[in-house]
Amino acid sequence: MGLSFSLDDNSKGNEVNAETLYDTIIIGGGPAGLSAALYAKRKGMTTGIIAGQIGGQVLDTSSVENYLGFDSLSGQDLMKNFEDHIKVYEIPTTTGSLVESIEDGASFKKIHTDNGKAYRAKSIIISTGSKPRMLGVPGEKEFLGKGVAYCAICDGPLFEGLDVIISGGGNSAVEAAIDLAKIASKVKIVHRSQFRADQVLIDRLEQLDNVEIHLQTQIKEIHGERLLTHIIAFDKNEGKEVKIEANGLFVEIGYLPKSEVFESLVKMNDRKEIIVDRKGETSSKGIFAAGDVTDGPYKQIVISAADGASAALSANDYVNKL
Amino acid sequence: MTFLNEDISKQIKAIFEPMKEDVNIALFVDKTGCESCDDAKGYMKEMSELSEKLSLSVYDIKGDKEKAAELGVEMTPSIVLLDKEYKNNGVKFNGIPAGHEINSFISGVLNVSGAGEELPDEIVEKIKSIDKPVNIKVFVTLACPHCPGAVSKAHKIALMNPNVNAEMIEANTFGELSQKFNVSGVPKIVFNEGPDLLGDQPIDAFIDAMENLSA
Numbered sequence: 001m002g003l004s005f006s007l008d009d010n011s012k013g014n015e016v017n018a019e020t021l022y023d024t025i026i027i028g029g030g031p032a033g034l035s036a037a038l039y040a041k042r043k044g045m046t047t048g049i050i051a052g053q054i055g056g057q058v059l060d061t062s063s064v065e066n067y068l069g070f071d072s073l074s075g076q077d078l079m080k081n082f083e084d085h086i087k088v089y090e091i092p093t094t095t096g097s098l099v100e101s102i103e104d105g106a107s108f109k110k111i112h113t114d115n116g117k118a119y120r121a122k123s124i125i126i127s128t129g130s131k132p133r134m135l136g137v138p139g140e141k142e143f144l145g146k147g148v149a150y151c152a153i154c155d156g157p158l159f160e161g162l163d164v165i166i167s168g169g170g171n172s173a174v175e176a177a178i179d180l181a182k183i184a185s186k187v188k189i190v191h192r193s194q195f196r197a198d199q200v201l202i203d204r205l206e207q208l209d210n211v212e213i214h215l216q217t218q219i220k221e222i223h224g225e226r227l228l229t230h231i232i233a234f235d236k237n238e239g240k241e242v243k244i245e246a247n248g249l250f251v252e253i254g255y256l257p258k259s260e261v262f263e264s265l266v267k268m269n270d271r272k273e274i275i276v277d278r279k280g281e282t283s284s285k286g287i288f289a290a291g292d293v294t295d296g297p298y299k300q301i302v303i304s305a306a307d308g309a310s311a312a313l314s315a316n317d318y319v320n321k322l
Numbered sequence: 323m324t325f326l327n328e329d330i331s332k333q334i335k336a337i338f339e340p341m342k343e344d345v346n347i348a349l350f351v352d353k354t355g356c357e358s359c360d361d362a363k364g365y366m367k368e369m370s371e372l373s374e375k376l377s378l379s380v381y382d383i384k385g386d387k388e389k390a391a392e393l394g395v396e397m398t399p400s401i402v403l404l405d406k407e408y409k410n411n412g413v414k415f416n417g418i419p420a421g422h423e424i425n426s427f428i429s430g431v432l433n434v435s436g437a438g439e440e441l442p443d444e445i446v447e448k449i450k451s452i453d454k455p456v457n458i459k460v461f462v463t464l465a466c467p468h469c470p471g472a473v474s475k476a477h478k479i480a481l482m483n484p485n486v487n488a489e490m491i492e493a494n495t496f497g498e499l500s501q502k503f504n505v506s507g508v509p510k511i512v513f514n515e516g517p518d519l520l521g522d523q524p525i526d527a528f529i530d531a532m533e534n535l536s537a
Contacts (some may be wrong), residue, residue: 003325003420003421003422004359004420004421005325005330005417005424006421006422006424006425006467007330007333007334007424007428008422008425008470009423011494041494055467059467060467074368076467115442116442144507144520145505145506145507145510145518146504146507147506148507149462149506151466151468153465153466154463154465154466154467154468154469154507154508155463155466155506155507155508156463156465157464157465157493157494158463158493158494158496158500158506158507158508159506160506164513174518226504227504227506228506247506248506277520283521
């Protein structure tokens, strides 16, 4: 077995300072947040980053093939490149803590985190991203960690030689299916409508001989004893219920914005995504948002990075006019 | 170096700078057959060369039975981090801490050397007041970015309270054990082979789980 290593950046020391009034503080360390940090810092703004973890959801992606300039690399390697680029600018960064609330004051905004600290900034860029959406069917919570999983790259290795179901029809579902087909004995994609993944991915999927595709099939219930054994789904083509057996079910049906904390602060749409204009401005002055947490229709790494740049530039305009 | 390239070695060296006390890596291998033991040995040898405060002792689980029993080692490869007095503080890794787990290994070394990050007083109090024996198993896979956080928290707790010991278990290396504990999602955190938590839980959730264990 060849060993590989995924070293995190443990260089502590340059943390966001509670005493400093920053021009902008960026909440979130994914593509949107890191790109915002780069643009803000280069504009000369005093900048800080507060994030649970640098890298965000891209870390859970085994292979990224649609970020211009890189034909194929792992999500982790892409984020390492982002991080190395940001490191050049020595931007204060506090990781491992989450934002609990924000006070929107007249001269500055105060950000409270769950480790009991508070930070001040003239403007804020929210780029907290999103989390996996759940199916919301009976058995899903009961079999969480007993077959039901949301991170194919993390939990995939536990299903070596077993059968798995992937729920979903977008890029992340099809990518998960392609990855798991290398490990699992059989992969069954179950999706309630038609594929909306990129055609190149669907073509690749269809070439695999251990993948079964069930489209127009909606998952109704998840069953098992100690561990998951099967699901019950409704096959719309046949107009009847079907039982599909498997040891695991990977839910890859999209994402929900991580926006709860900001609910009273900025306007959101009915999906709880923060409403922004083309400059990344929210309904609240001096608060900007970028990436998957916003109401932008397409959740893509390149779009998040671009959003981050826009939000930083418009935060800079805002701070200059104060 | 065969395992750690120059770039990673340099970074780890810098991370080990703040180490306060010596740490001994006690690695247990099985000379009569253990698929990943050679890799574990090579990797740990390179790791131990990245700080003057680190040393490596390699034991054979069968030949050094007494040492294995003393440190509670039952499978291979297994690594116990001992402090400057060669004392066991309940910080163990079963399987190779490679992939993302290199981070929990590094954090384990720093913590055992006394250079770990400090926790708020209130949490320290709660951890210190646990007065029953607790074993924490954290099942991981090496590709899981959320797993090292859970392993490090478990180890940190073990270091603060002699009643607690904590071990990382690499689920693919120890498939049977993982099956026994129904591991099909990681990180899975099992307390005294009973109640479990799934995911990189906050330290409060660890404390709650330990407080709720029957003595």
